[in-house]
Amino acid sequence: MANMAQAIRLALHYAEENLGVTDVFGEDVGPPLGGVFTATQGLRTAWNSPLDERGIVGMATGIAFTGHVAVAEIQFCDYIFNALDLLKLAGNTCWTSAGAFHLPMVVMTPVGSGIHGSIYHSHSIESLLTRLSGWKIVIPSTPIDAYGLMLAAVEDGNPVFFLPPKALLRVKGAEKIPGEPEDSRELHARIDAPLGDRTRWSPRWPEVQRYVVPLGKAKRLREGRTATVVTYGRLAPVCLNAAGELAAEGLSFDLFDLRSLVPLDWEAIVASVGRTGRLLVVNEDTAVTNFGEHVIRGVIDRAFGELTAAPVLLSGADVPGIGMAWPLEAASVPQLPDVVAAMRAIAAAPSREAGGIFSPPMRLPRYR
Amino acid sequence: MDAALELRIHGLMVQARVLEDQLIAMVHGGDGYFWIGGPGEEAFNVPLGLLVQKGEGPSFDYLHFSYRSSATLLAMGAAPIDTLRQMRATATDPYTGGRNFANHYARREWNVLPVTSAVAVQYSQSIGTAHVQKREGGTGITIVNGGDAGAAEGDFATCLVWSSRPGAELPILILVMNNHWGISTESRTQWPMTDISSRAGAFGIRHARIDGNDVAASWAAIESAMDYVRHERRPFCLQADVSRLHGHSSSTGGALVDERDCLKEFEAKLITEGKLSREDAAAIWEKHRAALRADLEIVRGEPLPDPATIHDYTFWGRKEQGT
Numbered sequence: 001m002a003n004m005a006q007a008i009r010l011a012l013h014y015a016e017e018n019l020g021v022t023d024v025f026g027e028d029v030g031p032p033l034g035g036v037f038t039a040t041q042g043l044r045t046a047w048n049s050p051l052d053e054r055g056i057v058g059m060a061t062g063i064a065f066t067g068h069v070a071v072a073e074i075q076f077c078d079y080i081f082n083a084l085d086l087l088k089l090a091g092n093t094c095w096t097s098a099g100a101f102h103l104p105m106v107v108m109t110p111v112g113s114g115i116h117g118s119i120y121h122s123h124s125i126e127s128l129l130t131r132l133s134g135w136k137i138v139i140p141s142t143p144i145d146a147y148g149l150m151l152a153a154v155e156d157g158n159p160v161f162f163l164p165p166k167a168l169l170r171v172k173g174a175e176k177i178p179g180e181p182e183d184s185r186e187l188h189a190r191i192d193a194p195l196g197d198r199t200r201w202s203p204r205w206p207e208v209q210r211y212v213v214p215l216g217k218a219k220r221l222r223e224g225r226t227a228t229v230v231t232y233g234r235l236a237p238v239c240l241n242a243a244g245e246l247a248a249e250g251l252s253f254d255l256f257d258l259r260s261l262v263p264l265d266w267e268a269i270v271a272s273v274g275r276t277g278r279l280l281v282v283n284e285d286t287a288v289t290n291f292g293e294h295v296i297r298g299v300i301d302r303a304f305g306e307l308t309a310a311p312v313l314l315s316g317a318d319v320p321g322i323g324m325a326w327p328l329e330a331a332s333v334p335q336l337p338d339v340v341a342a343m344r345a346i347a348a349a350p351s352r353e354a355g356g357i358f359s360p361p362m363r364l365p366r367y368r
Numbered sequence: 369m370d371a372a373l374e375l376r377i378h379g380l381m382v383q384a385r386v387l388e389d390q391l392i393a394m395v396h397g398g399d400g401y402f403w404i405g406g407p408g409e410e411a412f413n414v415p416l417g418l419l420v421q422k423g424e425g426p427s428f429d430y431l432h433f434s435y436r437s438s439a440t441l442l443a444m445g446a447a448p449i450d451t452l453r454q455m456r457a458t459a460t461d462p463y464t465g466g467r468n469f470a471n472h473y474a475r476r477e478w479n480v481l482p483v484t485s486a487v488a489v490q491y492s493q494s495i496g497t498a499h500v501q502k503r504e505g506g507t508g509i510t511i512v513n514g515g516d517a518g519a520a521e522g523d524f525a526t527c528l529v530w531s532s533r534p535g536a537e538l539p540i541l542i543l544v545m546n547n548h549w550g551i552s553t554e555s556r557t558q559w560p561m562t563d564i565s566s567r568a569g570a571f572g573i574r575h576a577r578i579d580g581n582d583v584a585a586s587w588a589a590i591e592s593a594m595d596y597v598r599h600e601r602r603p604f605c606l607q608a609d610v611s612r613l614h615g616h617s618s619s620t621g622g623a624l625v626d627e628r629d630c631l632k633e634f635e636a637k638l639i640t641e642g643k644l645s646r647e648d649a650a651a652i653w654e655k656h657r658a659a660l661r662a663d664l665e666i667v668r669g670e671p672l673p674d675p676a677t678i679h680d681y682t683f684w685g686r687k688e689q690g691t
């Protein structure tokens with residue numbers, strides 16, 4: 001099976017051959033490297049840009065103004081901050097021009113922790129990006145979803161952030177991408193560039209097929225009645241493992257991978273809370289003004305009466321960076337034991353009828 | 369330039385000046401909230417508008433403008449009443465539907481990309497349209513302008529870097545409109561050089577500085593720079609020294625200041641050379657003033673946007689889309 005980096009590459013190959021993508025570019029995106037995570041290796045339209053994030057976003061915007069479709073990469077989301085102003089502008093262009101201009105563009109940038117990346121290769125950015133109105137935001141947790149979400153993003157016609165979790169880019173999937181070879185060694189031989197001299201190398205692309213994951217549709221990873229768990233990105237497989245562990249204790253979780261933060265699948269979340277009465281949101285972004293707060297607020301607005309216990313957010317700590325030493329990283333962003341503890345806590349939380357004020361035994365992040 | 373062209377330019381300069389006067393009066397008279405515009409840049413901006421290859425798509429010129437480009441828009445054929453609509457923020461404002469300040473244009477069928485208040489960002493976006501034009505061939509070019517103060521933003525450097533990549537040079541006319549001010553800060557207190565376009569030299573980009581108060585010099589410089597960019601498919605950086613005749617914006621009062629007035633100079637020249645009589649000149653001014661007065665009456669009767677439309681166009685393809 002393809003890993004996520006290969007799946008993105010296959011999606012972009014499909015998109016440049018079939019969906020009108022004209023430019024895949026960014027720092028080290030073209031040959032010889034094909035991206036620091038190899039997600040753009042071998043692509044016909046891939047090229048290397050100057051080391052200038054404002055220029056990258058400006059270039060993508062300008063290309064989109066002409067109706068051509070660009071996929072631009074910011075090498076790590078930790079380096080996107082100097083481009084915020086151009087991103088805001090891309091987001092407001094359709095609205096400001098009363099629909100005269102729209103921007104078919106994708107900005108891909110790897111997010112999150114889990115690669116021992118210390119302060120500038122571990123950040124999450126999604127909560128901040130959700131404040132840029134006019135952008136759609138997707139974050140895959142599996143190769144097949146990365147493939148399907150990329151195709152949807154390219155076809156959408158609006159600016160879309162595509163946020164692959166750094167920690168999952170090398171993880172192989174369980175589902176085959178339509179047209180992918182049976183044997184992952186064959187895929188490797190066909191599309192991974194050799195080490196060393198690549199001047200004579202070109203990929204032998206498999207005939208991958210169209211497969212689209214519609215934006216705004218969450219994926220239910222597990223069914224259960226104890227509580228609804230909403231997550232995405234790196235923590236989706238972690239939550240799945242945690243729910244598996246707790247099944248032995250008789251707890252069953254209705255687990256959702258959002259996949260798309262904007263637009264958001266309120267329907268699925270609210271229906272689930274209607275069945276379970278309890279909500280746990282899990283992500284690794286910093287604690288203050290975290291996107292999970294928006295999810296909780298939305299559930300309160302739509303289904304307060306259904307909640308039998310206070311909803312809980314397990315997020316990253318309120319810290320300015322993620323420290324290099326493993327104990328520091330582990331204390332800054334949720335790990336498996338934290339998720340297990342949070343799931344036990346939401347299961348055990350006293351109900352409103354019991355008059356209990358919720359005080360979870362888990363390690364909640366300290367925040368201002 | 370023949371006399372007919374000079375008279376055409378003069379007429380457009382008067383129309384542009386009268387339009388800006390009207391906009392300022394609208395703010396003072398309660399028909400608008402904020403004015404920023406281009407009185408003092410007409411000698412350069414009108415020729416620019418007349419020389420643009422106007423149309424939609426990469427075979428025509430893409431225009432990434434700042435908020436002082438009204439005279440260029442008028443020279444391209446924009447109707448002054450539409451700018452009054454934008455000043456009044458009516459639902460009929462064809463550029464932004466009442467969403468943005470006056471002189472913040474956006475016009476798809478002429479490749480006029482949305483003007484934004486964020487200074488200099490257009491320099492970063494302009495490389496994208498030029499990149500596509502380079503790929504497509506043809507004679508369409510990208511034109512970007514901005515102020516001297518804003519040229520200190522990274523976006524200006526971005527434009528120079530990306531438009532001069534070896535083997536991938538871009539067909540882009542990079543304009544710096546040097547009015548010597550950024551709001552209240554004089555350029556000479558922040559820039560060590562008087563010719564900002566000379567920065568392009570370090571990138572191997574051809575560049576020039578001209579007197580943007582001089583119609584003939586502007587016409588000649590724009591024509592030759594455009595010719596180079598169109599046919600060599602390479603960048604050119606042109607600085608025009610201009611005036612800022614009513615100060616920065618209505619936030620600094622909008623009153624007339626004592627700087628060179630390109631329109632006064634040009635009109636005097638045409639009269640001295642016998643190409644225009646004083647009476648005809650006065651009649652041209654009055655014709656445009658009267659037209660704008662009539663336009664304003666129309667615009668005053670037009671509706672403001674329906675508050676129910678605030679979500680429209682947040683996303684393309686669906687008028688309303690919440691999250």
Ligand SMILES: Cc1ncc(C[n+]2csc(CCOP(=O)(O)OP(=O)(O)O)c2C)c(N)n1
Nearest residue numbers: 485486487515516517518519547549550551
């Ligand atoms: C990025 C940004 N910073 C600050 C401002 C506030 N501001 C508006 S105009 C201006 C001065 C611009 O001067 P210049 O670039 O020379 O253009 P001019 O207005 O003189 O034509 C400033 C500081 C802004 N609009 N955008």
